[in-house]
Amino acid sequence: MSFRFDFSLADLEKETASLNENAGNNTQTTIPQNSASKIIPSGELFITDLDILPQNLMVERVNFSIKNVELYKRHLSDVKFQIAQDDELEERETDQPSCSSAKILELAAENDVVQGVYEGGLKTWECSIDLVEYLSTIVKDINLTDKKVLELGCGSSLPSIYLLSTEESLHVDFQDYNEQILKLVTIPNILINTILRPQNVDVFYDDITELDVSDENKCLDQLKRSRFFKGDWGDLLDVMKYHDNQEKYDIILSSETIYNADSIPRLYNVVKNVLKRPNGVAYIAAKNIYFGVGGGVLPFRHIVERDNLFKISVVYTASAHVKREILKLTFLDSL
Numbered sequence: 096m097s098f099r100f101d102f103s104l105a106d107l108e109k110e111t112a113s114l115n116e117n118a119g120n121n122t123q124t125t126i127p128q129n130s131a132s133k134i135i136p137s138g139e140l141f142i143t144d145l146d147i148l149p150q151n152l153m154v155e156r157v158n159f160s161i162k163n164v165e166l167y168k169r170h171l172s173d174v175k176f177q178i179a180q181d182d183e184l185e186e187r188e189t190d191q192p193s194c195s196s197a198k199i200l201e202l203a204a205e206n207d208v209v210q211g212v213y214e215g216g217l218k219t220w221e222c223s224i225d226l227v228e229y230l231s232t233i234v235k236d237i238n239l240t241d242k243k244v245l246e247l248g249c250g251s252s253l254p255s256i257y258l259l260s261t262e263e264s265l266h267v268d269f270q271d272y273n274e275q276i277l278k279l280v281t282i283p284n285i286l287i288n289t290i291l292r293p294q295n296v297d298v299f300y301d302d303i304t305e306l307d308v309s310d311e312n313k314c315l316d317q318l319k320r321s322r323f324f325k326g327d328w329g330d331l332l333d334v335m336k337y338h339d340n341q342e343k344y345d346i347i348l349s350s351e352t353i354y355n356a357d358s359i360p361r362l363y364n365v366v367k368n369v370l371k372r373p374n375g376v377a378y379i380a381a382k383n384i385y386f387g388v389g390g391g392v393l394p395f396r397h398i399v400e401r402d403n404l405f406k407i408s409v410v411y412t413a414s415a416h417v418k419r420e421i422l423k424l425t426f427l428d429s430l
């Protein structure tokens with residue numbers, strides 16, 4: 096099943112009515128199987144060299160409505176160029192076009208999400224910009240020294256990279272469904288905003304600049320400070336293997352990951368099991384409704400409320416054609 100999330104007002108009203116009808120019918124927390132025919136199992140990605148990246152990265156500055164936030168990301172044309180080159184290389188070496196990244200690119204051109212195959216991480220979604228802007232308003236009030244952060248469904252990972260850019264001692268881990276997204280988007284964006292951060296914004300030509308990735312050791316040192324998880328949330332806990340509360344996360348961030356009603360319980364199960372007790376905080380940024388897939392803020396809230404483990408507060412609202420919110424989850428027994 097594939098989805099585009101742009102839709103009309105009439106669609107929206109129909110979807111809201113059906114969501115309201117369904118909310119409250121379920122009385123148990125269950126973790127349903129993904130309805131897609133195959134899911135990618137969870138695993139950890141270990142980065143031991145930088146062969147995954149080209150020598151130069153094309154970088155653009157991200158636009159925020161808040162002036163003092165400065166973040167960069169890899170330009171999509173550069174991702175496309177690398178995929179085309181890697182594909183050619185593979186064709187020459189094996190005589191068989193291996194097209195997994197190319198396939199993702201092809202799918203992403205037509206769809207926002209292809210369930211169980213490509214889950215949307217190539218583009219930067221609106222709520223991740225909201226989350227960065229919200230975090231920028233509270234960052235001075237939270238002590239981030241040596242804290243642990245996890246971004247679930249990270250894609251371009253701007254919210255967690257924003258926190259990392261404000262506090263070097265932060266330990267940030269990243270999870271995305273697609274391994275290719277971690278390699279092509281997440282990892283370059285970490286480097287671009289830390290060890291390779293542009294020193295001089297004047298070097299930008301046409302809003303794009305080129306960064307040299309030749310200092311492999313420095314880049315690898317930066318990346319070794321993070322864990323990278325790929326695949327579905329369903330078996331992520333088995334891969335993370337956190338038994339001790341101290342190993343768990345002080346902050347969990349997640350943007351535009353609750354669009355699919357089927358996968359919300361699996362995402363929530365990860366959040367509640369790897370958030371440090373009692374004072375861990377999760378920020379979930381999302382649209383109220385995602386047409387056609389049954390997800391959104393209301394179904395997510397419903398699952399969380401039924402579990403009676405967290406207090407939920409809405410800390411940010413953007414009124415648009417489709418409303419966007421940021422939910423803050425804190426344990427009911429937090430101090």
Ligand SMILES: C[S@@+](CC[C@H](N)C(=O)[O-])C[C@H]1O[C@@H](n2cnc3c(N)ncnc32)[C@H](O)[C@@H]1O
Pocket residue numbers: 214215216217218219220221222223247248249250251252270271272273276326327328329349350351352358
């Ligand atoms: C719509 S994208 C949002 C990407 C990014 N957070 C943003 O806001 O720009 C949804 C992300 O959630 C992740 N995701 C979706 N379904 C998933 C699942 N069942 N298991 C693991 N990750 C999933 C994908 O990795 C994807 O990057």
